[in-house]
Amino acid sequence: MSFLRINRYPPCPRPDLALGVGQHKDVVVLTVLAQDEVGRLQVSRRSDGVWFPVRPVPNALVINLGNCIEIWTNDNYWSAEHRVVVNTTRERYSIPFFLLPSHDVEVKPLDELVSPESPPRRRRQRRGRGLRHRSSSSSSSDEDGGGLGFTNSSQQNVSLAQLDDRGSTTSTDLKCEGGGRGNWRTIEDDIASWSSV
């Protein structure tokens, strides 16, 4: 079941403490993304984790390979880690279309791409199972065969309320509306999740 979503990112008074969408990989075959001129989507360079902006190009769509492609190609193609940062002044909209295989499709490295020199890097898994895993687990990762889901799903959903409860985030004045998926994450959460990968 493929689907389209509209994300709205309201301005945030403390962009140094919050993210619109936290670091993640898309649990899909591929994503076709329309973004407005505000920008703020960032992609992580795999070799060193440095974040780069995906600058909006007028009338262009961003194509993002998802976890299914990564698995089918036995890691010859990568599903890029990405995130959305926020800003103090400008509202942003994006419209991602997520292309997904049917629930009964098995996602595993293609036989042609597996050899003794290049053993399967992923376990076989069913797409439907992967998605269920993503939404219910707090420790999913591709590497442990836990599903197609986000590598850092335990870090993914920190709501504003939780954020405010965490005195150490100094977020008492942080009153952002939920943007994107309705959740904000702190930069500290991101750093914690990098070190746990």
Ligand SMILES: O=C(O)CCC(=O)C(=O)O
């Ligand atoms: O809003 C964006 O530019 C990207 C959002 C995103 O990564 C997602 O919805 O999976």
Ligand SMILES: [Fe+2]
């Ligand atoms: Fe995404």
